[in-house]
Amino acid sequence: MHAYHSPERSAFHLKPVKYAGSNRQKLTDYVVQIATNSLLPVDVIVKELVQWPARNASLDATRRPFASGQHLALANAHGETARYWVDRLNDLTGRTDLEALTLLPFASVLRDPFGLVGRARRWCPVCLQDDLLADADFYERLIWSIRLVEWCPIHDVPLTSVCPNCQYRHCAEACRRSISGCCAHCHQWLGMELFRYRRFLGRGSRNCERERWIASEFASMLDLPDASLHKISQENLVLMLESGIDRLAGGNAKRFASICDKSASSVSEWRGGIVIPSIQTVFDMCEKFRIHLADWLCAHSNAWPDGLARRKHAVDYAPRRTAYLERDWLSIEKKLRTMANSDGCRLSWKQTAKMLDIDPSQLHAKFPEFARKISAKARELRARGSADRSEARRTMLLRHLKQIVRRMITSGINPTRRRVEAELTKLGVEYRWADYPLIAQARHEVDRAA
Numbered sequence: 001m002h003a004y005h006s007p008e009r010s011a012f013h014l015k016p017v018k019y020a021g022s023n024r025q026k027l028t029d030y031v032v033q034i035a036t037n038s039l040l041p042v043d044v045i046v047k048e049l050v051q052w053p054a055r056n057a058s059l060d061a062t063r064r065p066f067a068s069g070q071h072l073a074l075a076n077a078h079g080e081t082a083r084y085w086v087d088r089l090n091d092l093t094g095r096t097d098l099e100a101l102t103l104l105p106f107a108s109v110l111r112d113p114f115g116l117v118g119r120a121r122r123w124c125p126v127c128l129q130d131d132l133l134a135d136a137d138f139y140e141r142l143i144w145s146i147r148l149v150e151w152c153p154i155h156d157v158p159l160t161s162v163c164p165n166c167q168y169r170h171c172a173e174a175c176r177r178s179i180s181g182c183c184a185h186c187h188q189w190l191g192m193e194l195f196r197y198r199r200f201l202g203r204g205s206r207n208c209e210r211e212r213w214i215a216s217e218f219a220s221m222l223d224l225p226d227a228s229l230h231k232i233s234q235e236n237l238v239l240m241l242e243s244g245i246d247r248l249a250g251g252n253a254k255r256f257a258s259i260c261d262k263s264a265s266s267v268s269e270w271r272g273g274i275v276i277p278s279i280q281t282v283f284d285m286c287e288k289f290r291i292h293l294a295d296w297l298c299a300h301s302n303a304w305p306d307g308l309a310r311r312k313h314a315v316d317y318a319p320r321r322t323a324y325l326e327r328d329w330l331s332i333e334k335k336l337r338t339m340a341n342s343d344g345c346r347l348s349w350k351q352t353a354k355m356l357d358i359d360p361s362q363l364h365a366k367f368p369e370f371a372r373k374i375s376a377k378a379r380e381l382r383a384r385g386s387a388d389r390s391e392a393r394r395t396m397l398l399r400h401l402k403q404i405v406r407r408m409i410t411s412g413i414n415p416t417r418r419r420v421e422a423e424l425t426k427l428g429v430e431y432r433w434a435d436y437p438l439i440a441q442a443r444h445e446v447d448r449a450a
């Protein structure tokens with residue numbers, strides 16, 4: 001930092017402009033404002049103070065965020081990078097609340113940080129202009145960093161990443177000389193009044209219902225009060241799914257998957273907590289069932305539509321009445337335990353459930369451990385059975401082949417593959433191309449015996 005002579009300073013004192021609600025500031029913009037306030041360029045702050053976390057410390061301790069095309073917007077997301085920046089900046093500024101400038105408070109239910117935040121810097125010119133006209137501190141919002149949000153939830157206009165003055169497209173979240181609210185290229189103000197921005201956009205007549213909806217859903221997610229944040233967890237997400245399966249498909253997960261147009265295996269992975277559904281998938285489901293994103297994340301199971309699917313599938317599907325019967329779970333558990341521990345158990349999980357007259361997914365939800373054991377046993381048995389069958393077939397085929405080859409050789413005919421094939425067909429023996437090596441083996445064995 002020797003090129004910038006400035007008084008020693010212990011820490012930065014800057015309050016984020018807004019750190020709650022849908023209008024909260026984003027962390028990268030906060031860093032930009034720290035830089036501006038301290039009369040330092042942004043890259044000096046980032047390089048010297050917020051050391052870029054290298055994956056392998058010994059290999060590369062000095063990766064440069066601005067030189068190597070790093071994904072700076074990840075600092076606003078919910079992954080490792082964001083965590084690192086928040087910890088470091090909390091130290092530097094003596095604050096404890098900077099996490100709120102990222103998506104970290106929602107980390108437990110969001111999947112891939114790369115998919116969530118876009119690389120480009122985007123803004124709503126009207127929001128910036130409003131700040132200016134209200135004589136308030138202008139700043140850039142966290143919601144503008146979210147890739148799926150293409151619309152300003154307040155002004156009903158699309159976000160932009162192009163400077164109206166010099167047409168420079170801001171492909172990176174921040175640059176070496178960023179100034180909040182100003183173009184990185186020509187340093188002109190990026191705000192614009194609503195009517196001027198509309199005129200600037202021209203007459204685009206595309207249907208933007210979905211963009212509007214997504215923007216307002218994300219805004220309401222960021223608006224969630226702190227008191228609701230503790231409800232956001234992966235376990236709650238699983239509970240939400242379970243209640244959906246219960247309400248829409250009478251407890252049948254396969255049916256639920258087909259209602260949602262998702263594969264049964266994905267649904268089962270979400271239920272098991274192995275994978276979190278991507279935000280795109282969550283939006284698809286929210287849109288389909290008219291559930292608000294905030295309700296989904298907080299697992300408000302009442303948000304599921306009541307009986308929608310049952311009405312819709314009344315013709316081809318009647319939920320099994322048995323799913324609602326009171327059952328003697330103790331004796332069922334005993335039966336399952338016996339089956340799981342006995343070696344003679346040959347039924348698949350589906351057959352087991354059928355025998356007990358219970359929906360397989362309901363039974364699975366109640367006894368996941370037995371389900372795992374019994375399915376594994378059935379699988380093993382099936383595998384053993386199929387190995388035995390293919391061995392028996394091979395032996396039979398080889399016996400036939402040897403007879404044919406021996407007969408041909410004694411009659412002085414060269415046992416070519418085609419001739420042997422013709423003989424097999426005459427005998428009515430089924431064969432496949434995968435059996436060809438057997439013909440060679442038969443020849444070899446007959447030769448050796450001779």
Ligand SMILES: [Zn+2]
Binds near residue numbers: 126128
């Ligand atoms: Zn706006």
Ligand SMILES: [Zn+2]
Binds near residue numbers: 163168183184185186
């Ligand atoms: Zn510009």
